[in-house]
Amino acid sequence: MSGAATLPATAATARPRRNYARRYVWFVVPAAIVVLSVILFPWVFTLFMSAHDWKIGGGHSYVGLDNYRKLFTDDRFLWSMARTLYFTALAVIGPMVLGTIAALVFARNFPLRGLARTVFILPMMATPVAVALVWTMMFHPQLGVLNWLLTQFGLPPSMWIYDANTVIPTLVMVEVWHWTPLVMLIVLGGLASLPVDPYEAAKIDGANAWQAFRHITFPLLMPFLVVALIIRTIDALKAFDTIYVITQGGPGTSSETINIFLYLQGFAYYNMGYASAVVVVFFLIIVSLAGVLLWARNRAKDL
Amino acid sequence: MSEFTRRVALRGAAGLLAAPALVESVGAQQAFDWKRFKGQRVEASLTANPRSSLLIQHQKEFEELTGIRVGAEAIPEQQHRQKFAIEFASGRPSFDVVGISLHVSKRQVGRAKWTTDIRPLLQDPTMTAPDFDFADYGSGPVEYSTQADGRMDTLPEFTDYFILYYNKELLAAKNIAVPKTFDELYTAAKALTDPAKQQYGFVGRGLRNANVTLWASFLLGTQQRDSVSPDMKLLTDTPDAIAATEAYARIMRECGPPGNVGFNWNECQTTFMQGRAAFWIDGVGFAAPLEDKARSRVAGKVGYAVSPAGPAHHHCCLFGTAFGISEQSKVRGAAWYYLQWASGKQNQLRYLTSGAGAPARTSPFRNEEAIASSRFPREFFTTLVESGRIARPGLPEIVPVTEFRDTIGTALTNCIGGADAATELKRATEAFRPVLEQSEKAS
Numbered sequence: 162m163s164g165a166a167t168l169p170a171t172a173a174t175a176r177p178r179r180n181y182a183r184r185y186v187w188f189v190v191p192a193a194i195v196v197l198s199v200i201l202f203p204w205v206f207t208l209f210m211s212a213h214d215w216k217i218g219g220g221h222s223y224v225g226l227d228n229y230r231k232l233f234t235d236d237r238f239l240w241s242m243a244r245t246l247y248f249t250a251l252a253v254i255g256p257m258v259l260g261t262i263a264a265l266v267f268a269r270n271f272p273l274r275g276l277a278r279t280v281f282i283l284p285m286m287a288t289p290v291a292v293a294l295v296w297t298m299m300f301h302p303q304l305g306v307l308n309w310l311l312t313q314f315g316l317p318p319s320m321w322i323y324d325a326n327t328v329i330p331t332l333v334m335v336e337v338w339h340w341t342p343l344v345m346l347i348v349l350g351g352l353a354s355l356p357v358d359p360y361e362a363a364k365i366d367g368a369n370a371w372q373a374f375r376h377i378t379f380p381l382l383m384p385f386l387v388v389a390l391i392i393r394t395i396d397a398l399k400a401f402d403t404i405y406v407i408t409q410g411g412p413g414t415s416s417e418t419i420n421i422f423l424y425l426q427g428f429a430y431y432n433m434g435y436a437s438a439v440v441v442v443f444f445l446i447i448v449s450l451a452g453v454l455l456w457a458r459n460r461a462k463d464l
Numbered sequence: 465m466s467e468f469t470r471r472v473a474l475r476g477a478a479g480l481l482a483a484p485a486l487v488e489s490v491g492a493q494q495a496f497d498w499k500r501f502k503g504q505r506v507e508a509s510l511t512a513n514p515r516s517s518l519l520i521q522h523q524k525e526f527e528e529l530t531g532i533r534v535g536a537e538a539i540p541e542q543q544h545r546q547k548f549a550i551e552f553a554s555g556r557p558s559f560d561v562v563g564i565s566l567h568v569s570k571r572q573v574g575r576a577k578w579t580t581d582i583r584p585l586l587q588d589p590t591m592t593a594p595d596f597d598f599a600d601y602g603s604g605p606v607e608y609s610t611q612a613d614g615r616m617d618t619l620p621e622f623t624d625y626f627i628l629y630y631n632k633e634l635l636a637a638k639n640i641a642v643p644k645t646f647d648e649l650y651t652a653a654k655a656l657t658d659p660a661k662q663q664y665g666f667v668g669r670g671l672r673n674a675n676v677t678l679w680a681s682f683l684l685g686t687q688q689r690d691s692v693s694p695d696m697k698l699l700t701d702t703p704d705a706i707a708a709t710e711a712y713a714r715i716m717r718e719c720g721p722p723g724n725v726g727f728n729w730n731e732c733q734t735t736f737m738q739g740r741a742a743f744w745i746d747g748v749g750f751a752a753p754l755e756d757k758a759r760s761r762v763a764g765k766v767g768y769a770v771s772p773a774g775p776a777h778h779h780c781c782l783f784g785t786a787f788g789i790s791e792q793s794k795v796r797g798a799a800w801y802y803l804q805w806a807s808g809k810q811n812q813l814r815y816l817t818s819g820a821g822a823p824a825r826t827s828p829f830r831n832e833e834a835i836a837s838s839r840f841p842r843e844f845f846t847t848l849v850e851s852g853r854i855a856r857p858g859l860p861e862i863v864p865v866t867e868f869r870d871t872i873g874t875a876l877t878n879c880i881g882g883a884d885a886a887t888e889l890k891r892a893t894e895a896f897r898p899v900l901e902q903s904e905k906a907s
Contacts, residue, residue, distance in 0.1 A: 216906070217549050217550060218549060218573075218575065219576070220906065301731065301734065303721050304735070321723075409671070429870070
């Protein structure tokens with residue numbers, strides 16, 4: 162009997178647990194469909210196209226890795242890669258340095274600081290294509306306002322975007338003007354969150370302003386600077402709209418970055434297979450760079 | 465009470481004699497059923513330009529005449545070419561009618577058979593209005609709209625000739641005559657160049673891709689004339705091509721404003737409008753902004769002449785646009801009606817008199833009344849007529865025409881900078897040859 166008496170309790174503990182996961186899995190389906198259709202499928206299809214000689218308005222045939230082989234022997238692509246790195250380096254360093262300086266200035270109290278900050282971040286709010294069109298007019302070597310300004314100061318006129326040697330620094334100038342405010346905002350946020358105690362201790366120890374910046378502000382700001390660096394690097398690598406509107410990759414091919422090359426291959430020459438191979442290579446470059454920067458960010462956190 | 469004079473009698477007799485013709489004409493017009501596709505909707509994908517603006521502005525006329533609704537969109541040229549190609553390739557284009565640049569997309573559209581052959585529609589009296597008058601189209605535009613296999617898969621809309629614009633004031637100041645040859649043009653431009661005053665003898669397209677259209681003007685004057693032979697062999701590194709390139713690069717380098725390697729038509733237009741250049745060779749559509757007093761400092765002082773002659777031939781570059789009807793369209797009848805209206809005599813006359821471009825039809829050029837009341841000088845119209853007589857396609861009829869323009873255009877840009885023409889053209893030709901060969905193999 163005792164066995165019978167204990168039976169209900171045993172039955173209660175042994176009651177089979179409901180497998181809720183099996184029911185809940187259906188809730189995941191809509192999101193999974195979206196992810197598969199808008200992220201995974203385009204990627205798989207891009208890889209598929211990159212293994213084909215695929216032309217819009219023509220047929221397509223399997224060519225294996227030929228597009229990739231062609232890519233790494235294509236001078237135009239290799240030059241576009243070098244130009245992209247050159248442009249990216251300048252378009253990251255410029256806003257980083259100027260944005261940090263601007264943040265240090267705007268962190269201080271001075272009259273009309275709010276107004277000055279607002280004016281400073283206005284370029285960031287402008288549409289890139291509109292910005293590019295306005296700059297294009299200003300760059301006109303004979304009729305542009307920039308050369309007029311230079312001549313007012315007794316300086317010789319510049320060829321700006323109309324010369325192969327000055328086109329990339331000029332495009333970087335537009336990029337710096339446009340995106341320095343973003344870096345400034347990130348760094349300003351970082352500065353606002355810094356503790357006051359280390360500065361008081363440094364003051365007592367007799368540290369000057371530079372020493373306080375070098376040994377307190379800069380290390381504490383590092384995580385914010387790395388975030389700004391990652392965002393700027395990825396943005397600069399992807400830069401397309403301003404370059405396309407202002408120069409279309411010219412003069413000649415002297416401002417043809419990977420994005421412009423990719424756009425022309427895909428949508429001007431309709432070589433979708435070759436363009437897909439460029440996309441894959443470009444994606445790998447961006448992922449590698451982002452990986453390096455994330456690693457640097459983690460290192461900065463540990464410091 | 466009016467008197468029965470001899471004049472009245474003659475008028476009456478003439479009216480009686482003309483009556484059968486009038487009755488027949490009216491009868492034919494009445495017989496044609498413009499309302500046949502009433503209630504349908506036609507989507508038109510056009511390139512953004514003054515001609516499309518005119519069509520969109522007046523499309524209510526068509527809607528009232530036919531009861532067909534029109535949804536027309538006009539997209540900037542470069543983006544439009546990509547958009548329609550991708551939509552056609554998808555198999556389900558969103559439009560029924562498409563505007564096509566023949567000098568860029570003719571072979572691409574023809575090879576893929578994206579647009580319908582309009583010849584059966586033209587021959588069908590129930591589908592084509594009796595006053596449509598297909599014979600009114602110039603033979604050049606009709607030929608341009610016809611594919612190599614004889615299919616006529618577009619209806620001509622507009623012919624763009626490269627003409628010579630000149631600043632009358634600058635030429636008169638130095639007593640320089642309008643040049644008839646490219647050599648004379650160089651001499652005149654050189655004499656009118658004064659960098660100290662920021663005044664230049666010649667302005668023209670130097671930007672990669674865009675520059676090939678101007679370079680072609682020089683090449684058309686040589687013995688070989690074309691950049692691709694009839695059997696689809698590249699002729700871009702020949703002695704004639706080198707000579708044309710040297711002539712082009714020389715005038716751009718020595719007589720053009722600094723930085724012209726980055727000039728497309730808009731920079732050229734600005735420079736010429738501000739009175740900073742004496743000569744400019746470009747399409748006919750720029751007469752309107754140049755004669756606009758509110759925007760142009762040279763309004764009323766612009767001279768028009770045909771493109772100069774080369775050492776062996778005298779041609780001007782011909783480019784053209786046309787309308788096609790999508791093979792996938794479910795309202796092909798209504799789309800054909802739209803084309804008849806869009807490319808009809810009235811709209812073509814509007815193109816000419818508004819300065820939007822040279823129409824593909826010939827009748828507008830014979831309309832003395834409209835020409836006399838136009839804001840453009842008679843010289844402009846005579847230049848167009850003369851250009852029509854010497855016009856020859858400025859770009860080869862190949863599928864990868866954009867890649868051709870980019871590759872050759874880069875070489876031209878380098879030559880303006882002082883690079884050796886023979887070396888640059890050889891390099892560019894070798895780079896483009898496999899692209900052309902592969903494309904032709906696919907055809």
